[in-house]
Amino acid sequence: MNIPQKTLVDGLITQVDHLIPCNDPFEVISPGAIAIHHGLIADVGPAQELEKRYEGKEMWPLPGHIVLPGLVNTHVHAAMSLFRGLADDLPLDRWLHERIFPAESRHVAPEFVFLGTLLSCAEMLLGGTTCFCDGYFFEEAAAQAAALCGIRAVLGQGVLDFPTPDVPDPSAVADRVYTFLEEFPRRSSRLHPSLFCHAPYTCRPETLQWAKKLCMERDMLFQIHVSETRWEEEEIRSRYGMSPVRHLERLGVLDDKTLCVHAVWVDENDIRVLAEKRARVSHNVESNLKLASGIAPIPAMLEAGITVGLGTDGCASNNDLDLFSEMSLTARLHKAATGNPTVCAARPVLLMATRMGAEAIGLGAVTGSLEKGKRADLVAVDISQAHGTPLYDPVSHLVYAARSSDVRHVWVDGIPVVRDGLLCTIDLPAVLNEARAAGKAVAQGLLPR
Ligand SMILES: [Zn+2]
Structure with a gap:
């Protein structure tokens, strides 16, 4: 019996409770997966199907999350x-x-x-x-x-x-x-x-x-x-x-x-x-x-x-x-x-x-939805919090109950820029220190003389 070969991709995000591609017609895929290759979305679909088709060099299993476009x-x-x-x-x-x-x-x-x-x-x-x-x-x-x-x-x-x-x-x-x-x-x-x-x-x-x-x-x-x-x-x-x-x-x-x-x-x-x-x-x-x-x-x-x-x-x-x-x-x-x-x-x-x-803003062909060929800009939102439980409709959840502090992972062009709630690309504590100093200078400039 032939075992079908899996396609190797850069990353496979899978076991996502609810994947919301924001496509047309509007779908919610539960549980869902998304394959990323060369910064692009290679495939989107039910987790079971994509796990049969793809092997990720990096695997990101994300149970307990909603994944949506950035x-x-x-x-x-x-x-x-x-x-x-x-x-x-x-x-x-x-x-x-x-x-x-x-x-x-x-x-x-x-x-x-x-x-x-x-x-x-x-x-x-x-x-x-x-x-x-x-x-x-x-x-x-x-x-x-x-x-x-x-x-x-x-x-x-x-x-x-x-x-x-x-x-x-x-x-x-x-x-x-x-x-x-x-x-x-x-x-x-x-x-x-x-x-x-x-x-x-x-x-x-x-x-x-x-x-x-x-x-x-x-x-x-x-x-x-x-x-x-x-x-x-x-x-x-x-x-x-x-x-x-x-x-x-x-x-x-x-x-x-x-x-x-x-x-x-x-x-x-x-x-x-x-x-x-x-x-x-x-x-x-x-x-x-x-x-x-x-x-x-x-x-x-x-x-x-x-x-x-x-x-x-x-x-x-x-x-x-x-x-x-x-x-x-x-x-x-x-x-x-x-x-x-x-x-x-x-x-x-x-x-x-x-x-x-x-x-x-003129980038409709590039980003804004999780569809094959678009850049892999996406966000994983933690839904295990008290304010997110229980969950009947993941779209309502995002609009009416979720908070920005629930965002756990973020990718731009398929590159992780936020992992486990931490920024990967710049030294945030250093930026915050400089911003506090700039704020002090602004406040001093505005003090009455
Ligand atoms: Zn303005």
Whole structure:
């Protein structure tokens, strides 16, 4: 009798209680397994079948776990983790003008961005986020930090028509963008350059069109905060006679490679425009609530077929980078806001944090679901805790009961970056010490003289 030969692969994760690939149609495989080879997902399926077919050079039996795609954070200002808790319980204008802008002008430099991004990448990886979309200043320093941590990222250089830490003279913003693109690390396939135009009220129409054209020429994601506050909506209407979304449409900057962050103050017409243009939306529920910006009409956007991902925004307005709590709040808040307990159900919310999030930032072919040929970005969540017992529906469990501290193992490109809850890629205690020292410097700078 012939014994069928097993295929040798780099790694086989098996005996997983529930494997949730976030594929279409949506499956849950219990118990499941996943074969990894050359950084890619070689196969996904029932544990029994894959154990017959594959031998892993490394075997990872994971009973007592759910395995899912690595989470995708579609909107971060990673370096702002060094401003965590610096300015709480303030109105947006005072938050920005009295606290954040002065702190940024005093402290933000390449070393600050590098350290803050290291800290954020550590927090994200430990909490199950394997990919993030960033927008800030000195963004090539953020790219260097992301490369060290082994995380996947889209890194957007900030573009404003106002003085910023890296462009004190706004007329030099184009030079800054070209320097960023030249200095961007090209060797890592995990990192993608992007441009982040701050908002329709801080960027002139010509600047937005110039940046979008450059993004189109170089196949980059164009990011922008849009309709975050009622003030912005009214300001853009008074300047241009139309809503921020209409304004962007008229300038020709909305398409499927444009990420509209927030989209809180949008009406039915705006939603129709976003859907027609296939523009993507990043929903940042905790930041919107903390700054009292409002509640984005996410159920209506999903109904219109818009691709919506979840984001945390920067740590100064959140104050963490935890996508488990974003999922939990997204699923709960929109039920209360609409009076309908069936909206933002666990499955669509999990998809927003994974596959839809990856699509929203232009990486839908690369990550966001566990499917053959995609990069092996995945997370194992411990379900043996008291708050996870018993377990009837693993998807509901992830959205309503699981915590980021339940994340035990994380892989990016098939490489273990978190094992047994410990970060493998950087010296976390050293980064935390440096971050504490940076925090002290920020606090001293803000003390009244
Ligand atoms: Zn933001």
